[in-house]
Structures are given as C-alpha cells and as structure tokens.
Amino acid sequence: MNKRLQLFSDWLQEQHISLALITSSPNVFYLSGFWCDPHERLLALLAFPEGEPALICPQMETARARQTGWEYEIIDYDDTANPWELIARHVQARNIAVEQIAVEKSHLSLERYEQLHTYFQAHTWLNAEEKLRQLRMIKDEKEIAILRQAAQLADYAVEVGVSAIREGKTELDIIATIEYEMKRKGVREMSFATMVLTGKNTANPHGVPGQTPIQRGDFVLFDLGVIVDGYCSDITRTVVFGSATEEQKAIYNTVLRAQLAAIDACKPGAPIGAVDRAARTVIEQAGYGPYFTHRVGHGLGIEIHEYPSMNATNTMPLERGMTFTIEPGIYVPSIGGVRIEDDVFIADDGVGILTAYPKELIVV
Structure with a gap:
C-alpha cells in the first residue's frame, strides 16, 4: 500500500x-x-x-x-x-x-x-x-518538482501572451495564441479558463475575457496556469501597452512592494495571517486599501484552490512543504487593476519561488 x-x-x-x-x-x-x-x-x-x-x-x-x-x-x-x-x-x-x-x-x-x-x-x-x-x-519533494515544471510552463505561457500583444487584438485573440502554443508544448489542459483582461476590465479580479480590443495606455492582465501530471500552476502578471501614466506606475509599484513583503513574511512557523497582513499593510499605507478586495493567496496542488486559505484571520503556522500562491492586487474601476502572483513553497530555511517571469513593470 x-x-x-x-x-x-x-x-x-x-x-x-x-x-x-x-x-x-x-x-x-x-x-x-x-x-x-x-x-x-x-x-x-x-x-x-x-x-x-x-x-x-x-x-x-x-x-x-x-x-x-x-x-x-x-x-x-x-x-x-x-x-x-x-x-x-x-x-x-x-x-x-x-x-x-x-x-x-x-x-x-x-x-x-x-x-x-x-x-x-x-x-x-x-x-x-x-x-x-x-x-x-504538505507536499513532498516529488510533488514540488512537478509543481516546478508546471510553473515553468506557466512562465512560458505569459511570455507568449506578452509577445502577442498588439493594438486592436482582443482578449480572446491573445488567449487563442497562448493556448495554441501551450498545446504545441505538450500541455493537454490548463489549470482553469485562461484569463487575459485589458483596460478597465482588469479592475475585475475575476473578469470574463471577451472581444475587448487592446488600446494604448491599457493595463493587460494575464492569469493562467497549466496541469502537469495532475498538479496545477497559477501565475498572474500585469503589463502596460504603449505608455504608463504616473497613477498606473504608482498602483503597479505598490502591488509589487506588497507582493515582495508577503513573500518575505513566508517563513516556517509564521502564522498564515501575517502573510496576508504584510501585503495588506503596504497597500493600505499607500492609500489603496479599499481596492484590495481578496485574500493574499490560496493553497495550490492537485486543485487550483486547496488548503491552506491565505487570509488575514488564519492562525495556522506555515510548515515545510506547504505550497500556495501570493497574489495581492489593486483594482480601481476608473483606471484598471494590477495583480502579481507567484507560486511558492515553504522550505526548511524560508520560502522557494516556483514561478519566475519578471515582475518589474513592463511597458510593451
């Protein structure tokens, strides 16, 4: 057995x-x-x-x-x-x-x-x-190795999506390009319905992609993942097409600082709630607190959402082998939204990051 x-x-x-x-x-x-x-x-x-x-x-x-x-x-x-x-x-x-x-x-x-x-x-x-x-x-080394493979393919999928951005292309156009290239890579199934959102649609954390065309000055948000040997990856990256306003830069850099603070809080024995609060504090101090409308992350593995729930009230201590996402966001209806998400795991001496696509602000 x-x-x-x-x-x-x-x-x-x-x-x-x-x-x-x-x-x-x-x-x-x-x-x-x-x-x-x-x-x-x-x-x-x-x-x-x-x-x-x-x-x-x-x-x-x-x-x-x-x-x-x-x-x-x-x-x-x-x-x-x-x-x-x-x-x-x-x-x-x-x-x-x-x-x-x-x-x-x-x-x-x-x-x-x-x-x-x-x-x-x-x-x-x-x-x-x-x-x-x-x-x-609690994942073992074999499971984490599979999750790493899935994360690497998710990185590539974002790379494909960013490279496909053109003025006038729709959200569904970009999704079609991503999923075609993933099939060519041997990926049979995505972890969930691939999300590409542009413009004000990015202000909806779980927006529904459609025929909205990409325009200069838009945020373009990618949220996607793939399944490898039964295990899921989940990554979000947000870029700007054309040029970014000072407000867009401020929102983006706030989310990035919040995400890095949350990752830094991921240590064996630390309460899960402290991870959420680390990100939330950065966003609140920058004045965007009301626009961060969800928990900082969720467990990840065979299912795209698993235990633990990475919310501010969870007192469970982080343990070696836990795998989860870190994905703070700011969603301003009149401007758009930014989310930055990585897949991470708890190691003996801290945190390991599985996803690796660049996180600094990219203007395409």
Missing part, C-alpha cells in the same frame, strides 16, 4: 472508523494515482482501517486504472449496473460491522447519500475531508 493510503488507513483505525468512501476525483487521484472525470457516473475509493482498498469505477475506465499501477481490487460496472449495490456486496463479503463511515461531506450529494444510506445505516457519518486536506497540504 502506498504511503498516502497507509496514512489514511492508519487514521481510520485511530478514529475507529469502519470504512471511508472517497468520491471526489482529486482525492481519489491523491490516494490511488488514478485521475478520472467520471461525469455523472460514480468514481470512488473504498478504504478500510485494515485490509486492502478497492477502486470503484465505470467499466470503460478499468484499463486506464490498471495502467496507472493500481494493484488492488477494482469494482467496475457497466451502465446497467447499480454501483451502490456492488459496494455493499463488497463490504458484506469482508464481514465488517459497519458503525462509522467517513465521506467527503461537501462533495457527496444528497441523492448519493440517500443511495449509500439505503445499504449502510451507520450510526455515525464522519467527514474525511479535514484529514485529506491535512495530508494534501
């Missing part, structure tokens, strides 16, 4: 949990090494405090599951079968007295819970998510 599964099974044993049914694709991947988007079908992993786990997946995915190295039982099913009944039979064959079941409460739908409850009327339903978040939050 791999280390991750063993640690999870040990937790089940410590908590006297009869079994766990893990149903989210990211957590199934974390524990099994098998990534699958089953759409409406059930994908699940059965874990026990003792004994071998089992994978439940659509029959059409069985061969892929085996190819990933899964060596334990696979309970596969076709589109006419009831997978819940197959799960119940498997558990009954183990002669387990089912009293406590751990599930992902935020992922398991009410409909699926009712199906599960039909076969398992456990005395207690427990949440497995907190334990899985703790396990996934």
Whole structure:
C-alpha cells in the first residue's frame, strides 16, 4: 500500500472508523494515482482501517486504472449496473460491522447519500475531508518538482501572451495564441479558463475575457496556469501597452512592494495571517486599501484552490512543504487593476519561488 493510503488507513483505525468512501476525483487521484472525470457516473475509493482498498469505477475506465499501477481490487460496472449495490456486496463479503463511515461531506450529494444510506445505516457519518486536506497540504519533494515544471510552463505561457500583444487584438485573440502554443508544448489542459483582461476590465479580479480590443495606455492582465501530471500552476502578471501614466506606475509599484513583503513574511512557523497582513499593510499605507478586495493567496496542488486559505484571520503556522500562491492586487474601476502572483513553497530555511517571469513593470 502506498504511503498516502497507509496514512489514511492508519487514521481510520485511530478514529475507529469502519470504512471511508472517497468520491471526489482529486482525492481519489491523491490516494490511488488514478485521475478520472467520471461525469455523472460514480468514481470512488473504498478504504478500510485494515485490509486492502478497492477502486470503484465505470467499466470503460478499468484499463486506464490498471495502467496507472493500481494493484488492488477494482469494482467496475457497466451502465446497467447499480454501483451502490456492488459496494455493499463488497463490504458484506469482508464481514465488517459497519458503525462509522467517513465521506467527503461537501462533495457527496444528497441523492448519493440517500443511495449509500439505503445499504449502510451507520450510526455515525464522519467527514474525511479535514484529514485529506491535512495530508494534501504538505507536499513532498516529488510533488514540488512537478509543481516546478508546471510553473515553468506557466512562465512560458505569459511570455507568449506578452509577445502577442498588439493594438486592436482582443482578449480572446491573445488567449487563442497562448493556448495554441501551450498545446504545441505538450500541455493537454490548463489549470482553469485562461484569463487575459485589458483596460478597465482588469479592475475585475475575476473578469470574463471577451472581444475587448487592446488600446494604448491599457493595463493587460494575464492569469493562467497549466496541469502537469495532475498538479496545477497559477501565475498572474500585469503589463502596460504603449505608455504608463504616473497613477498606473504608482498602483503597479505598490502591488509589487506588497507582493515582495508577503513573500518575505513566508517563513516556517509564521502564522498564515501575517502573510496576508504584510501585503495588506503596504497597500493600505499607500492609500489603496479599499481596492484590495481578496485574500493574499490560496493553497495550490492537485486543485487550483486547496488548503491552506491565505487570509488575514488564519492562525495556522506555515510548515515545510506547504505550497500556495501570493497574489495581492489593486483594482480601481476608473483606471484598471494590477495583480502579481507567484507560486511558492515553504522550505526548511524560508520560502522557494516556483514561478519566475519578471515582475518589474513592463511597458510593451
């Protein structure tokens, strides 16, 4: 049994949990090494405090599951079968007295819970998510190496985007260029919908790219990432096309100082909230406090947003192996917005930075 599964099974044993049914694709991947988007079908992993786990997946995915190295039982099913009944039979064959079941409460739908409850009327339903978040939050060296590869490709994607800027090109034009070049690099999937925003659209932190053309004097904001071997990168850079006003320079340099202050606050043992406050203090002292409208970052790994949440009230201490983003921003509706984002990790002696595209103000 791999280390991750063993640690999870040990937790089940410590908590006297009869079994766990893990149903989210990211957590199934974390524990099994098998990534699958089953759409409406059930994908699940059965874990026990003792004994071998089992994978439940659509029959059409069985061969892929085996190819990933899964060596334990696979309970596969076709589109006419009831997978819940197959799960119940498997558990009954183990002669387990089912009293406590751990599930992902935020992922398991009410409909699926009712199906599960039909076969398992456990005395207690427990949440497995907190334990899985703790396990996934601390990355090992192999995971950080993969995240570094993903970050390097994200750097290249920004380089492609900046090089493609021309007056009159639209946000979607630039996105098309970026994603075409990433496919040529062998990237199958972006971490999320690539964001290129220009002009006043940049004042919306999660703006929706469209047919807005780039004009001289515009901020152009890139927020993007790629997936490598199941792990995500996430980078934001903001440039100016043509020439920058003094106000644009002031906003940009304030965000840059805030981002560098937050990175400098990233040390083993430091409370997460101090990282957010380091960036926020710089922005507030410059008079732009009301225009920094989100937390300073988020955990990063198999999912684009993971634990920990890098917000000002989080008292959790930073630990070696945590990976997350640092991405302060200022968004002024009448002018536009600036965000600068890097992917970082906590090392023994401080912080390591995975993304490397230049951060000084670039005027294209």
